[in-house]
Amino acid sequence: MAARKSTPRSKAAAEPKGRPRIDVEKLEPAARKTVGRLAGLAAGVLDQVDGGRNPSVAIPTRSLANTFYDEKRKIVQLGDEKIERTFFNISMAKKFMQTFLVADACTELIASGKTTSIRDLYYMTKHTLGETRSNTFEEQEESDPIIEDLEVTVNSLREELHLFASNKGSMAGELTLVDAGDTIDLRRVGSGGWSVPSIVESDVIQFKKCDAQYVLLVEKDAVWRRFNEDKYWKKHKCIIVHGGGQPPRGVRRLLRRMNEELKLPVYVLVDNDPWGFYIYSVVKQGSINLAYESMRMAVPGARFVGLSSFDRDRFALPDNVTIRLDDSDVSRTKQMLGYKWFDKPQWKRELDHMIKSGVKLELEALSAKGISFITEEYLPRKLKERDWLE
Amino acid sequence: MAARKSTPRSKAAAEPKGRPRIDVEKLEPAARKTVGRLAGLAAGVLDQVDGGRNPSVAIPTRSLANTFYDEKRKIVQLGDEKIERTFFNISMAKKFMQTFLVADACTELIASGKTTSIRDLYYMTKHTLGETRSNTFEEQEESDPIIEDLEVTVNSLREELHLFASNKGSMAGELTLVDAGDTIDLRRVGSGGWSVPSIVESDVIQFKKCDAQYVLLVEKDAVWRRFNEDKYWKKHKCIIVHGGGQPPRGVRRLLRRMNEELKLPVYVLVDNDPWGFYIYSVVKQGSINLAYESMRMAVPGARFVGLSSFDRDRFALPDNVTIRLDDSDVSRTKQMLGYKWFDKPQWKRELDHMIKSGVKLELEALSAKGISFITEEYLPRKLKERDWLE
Numbered sequence A, B: 001m002a003a004r005k006s007t008p009r010s011k012a013a014a015e016p017k018g019r020p021r022i023d024v025e026k027l028e029p030a031a032r033k034t035v036g037r038l039a040g041l042a043a044g045v046l047d048q049v050d051g052g053r054n055p056s057v058a059i060p061t062r063s064l065a066n067t068f069y070d071e072k073r074k075i076v077q078l079g080d081e082k083i084e085r086t087f088f089n090i091s092m093a094k095k096f097m098q099t100f101l102v103a104d105a106c107t108e109l110i111a112s113g114k115t116t117s118i119r120d121l122y123y124m125t126k127h128t129l130g131e132t133r134s135n136t137f138e139e140q141e142e143s144d145p146i147i148e149d150l151e152v153t154v155n156s157l158r159e160e161l162h163l164f165a166s167n168k169g170s171m172a173g174e175l176t177l178v179d180a181g182d183t184i185d186l187r188r189v190g191s192g193g194w195s196v197p198s199i200v201e202s203d204v205i206q207f208k209k210c211d212a213q214y215v216l217l218v219e220k221d222a223v224w225r226r227f228n229e230d231k232y233w234k235k236h237k238c239i240i241v242h243g244g245g246q247p248p249r250g251v252r253r254l255l256r257r258m259n260e261e262l263k264l265p266v267y268v269l270v271d272n273d274p275w276g277f278y279i280y281s282v283v284k285q286g287s288i289n290l291a292y293e294s295m296r297m298a299v300p301g302a303r304f305v306g307l308s309s310f311d312r313d314r315f316a317l318p319d320n321v322t323i324r325l326d327d328s329d330v331s332r333t334k335q336m337l338g339y340k341w342f343d344k345p346q347w348k349r350e351l352d353h354m355i356k357s358g359v360k361l362e363l364e365a366l367s368a369k370g371i372s373f374i375t376e377e378y379l380p381r382k383l384k385e386r387d388w389l390e
Helices: A029-050 A093-111 A118-125 A140-153 A221-229 A249-261 A274-285 A291-297 A327-337 A345-357 A363-369 A373-384 B029-050 B093-111 B118-125 B140-153 B221-229 B249-261 B274-285 B291-297 B327-337 B345-357 B363-369 B373-384
Strands: A056-060 A067-070 A075-078 A082-086 A170-173 A175-179 A182-185 A205-210 A214-218 A238-242 A266-269 A303-306 B056-060 B067-070 B075-078 B082-086 B170-173 B175-179 B182-185 B205-210 B214-218 B238-242 B266-269 B303-306
Touching (some): A029 A093, A075 A291, A093 A118, A221 A363, A221 B118, B029 B056, B056 B093, B075 B291, B093 B118, B093 B140, B363 B373
Parallel strands (some): A214 A238, A266 A303, B214 B266
Antiparallel strands (some): A170 A238, A175 A182, B175 B205
């Protein structure tokens, strides 16, 4: 990239060789916004080149030290720290080039209305450099962090860059939505439910008729199917969703959108173990690893409806369905007691009681009281008695 | 269980305490058949009791030694070897009891029209024995093999026993079906597709309007989405399905049903590596581990459309997208050359060429030629030139 000082460049989308110029006006508003940000990134660098300066990009730092819990917003967030990635710097030149290769590929994806996986993006952007034996990327481990850099730098989720993760999670209930142009009535999606896509931004998914009064996130696929088979969502006018364990980004983003746009409260039903608490915690305030996403994915008002370690007595569960806590369970639970977002009397009581009791419980343990005990007695009673934690 | 010699018992479904007698006549035909088989198992044992004999059940042996490749049917099958599980035998009494606990729980599930996970079944059947500290099952590792025993003994898939595995896999295309009473038009299932349930027997899933000419199984979720986004199934009048890697039982069973009932040929598109070959092989003739399922799940006519290691030259793929074979790849490929079902000249040529070339290829590697190369050029040409292996 030779510095050209004479003719200043337009700030519109860059025009690579062999590819038609992108007609930004023809794009959907969401796509236009993201392409605008990517083009802005490129234009900024071209300005530096035109001004004879060393091209550089300021990238927010994704580190624990640059992460904080925002007490007011109740979410984990990224701080203001940034690093400069410059072109004329031996240790940074390759990453600089990679950043723009990825930005260019994402621009192409958005402009053509296509989406793809991060694995595919790696192959799309992998080229051998000139006559050398070096490649733009040797392994996907090199392109994945560049994607995260780009997300924070242009303040767009990877889904807005048209990159998807694995589909995981299903949904059913009192809501009709449009998914990629197809109208889906979530009251008629069969036994497996609607497969929640990874990309659920408003240009792909639009909400239509909603008769639900709340959203229930169930940790496990298998337990979700009990709720679906028993048509819990119909009886209780709600939406049921699972994320196959830790909910993937698509499910989290959709929870957030339903909470924000449809004004539906979100209830979380997980195993009574540290992993269950962690799932709830990530849904509610985001995670340290992906703090830059919290603003778009966290649901600070989410409520934990169980399993609570007090449920064992409250619902007279037999002793033989409990599982002994091991050392790592105890140490993870103690670690949680140290997090600011668990620093509330009710959570201290909950976590202390679990450690004291020495056991954990799976959702399936409720089946010892009957196959539909969870849908017919457990959850209705918890909700009726407002027996949840926040 | 005391031996009662006087009054012979009815052969109808057993009637446990506290549970209403099952009205077999009211069940769906499929459910009636399975309940009949479970009741038959119980009745056989009760006859032995009435006759003063040691109650016993003959269980087909699930071992490599009792597995063979049926050259005529072209599937891996279980042989005739059986073991007798008897009640009055210290090493077998507990398993005998467990077999009937599981059979009883499955009968209850079927009779109540409910389905559940194998984890849940473990909790449902776990009880503490009398005043002892012993439980019917200590861990799920004890109940899972009992389920497999029961499947082979009463010749019913676990799905027919109303037990499901994880949902994995999606489908879209030129087919309308009914899933748990909901009509699903697979031409309008949005970006994530219809989530293929674990239980796809004819009492749950019924095929309606089919305009497809073939079924395409794609190994990977992410690649399947390229096909869905490009509406490949619409352009080429087909059904596209993926199983998120090795297809789960629900996907395999549905492939078989579409092949058998809708007379659709099945094409398999996988990575060019031993794992891809293995996926194809399990779809086609079943696996050694689950040989007893082949009869209901294998698709002996399935065709391998790629990736072939000859595709690299045929489609001029760049060198930098290949991945070097490691030692385990080579030894697994050599192992495959020893399987009877790969003992064909075309497969020898394919596998030999892969070892000789020293590299493998992922489906995503085709994206180096353009994001929709796989849907617009690669597969159409392969099918047009009938460039597949069987």
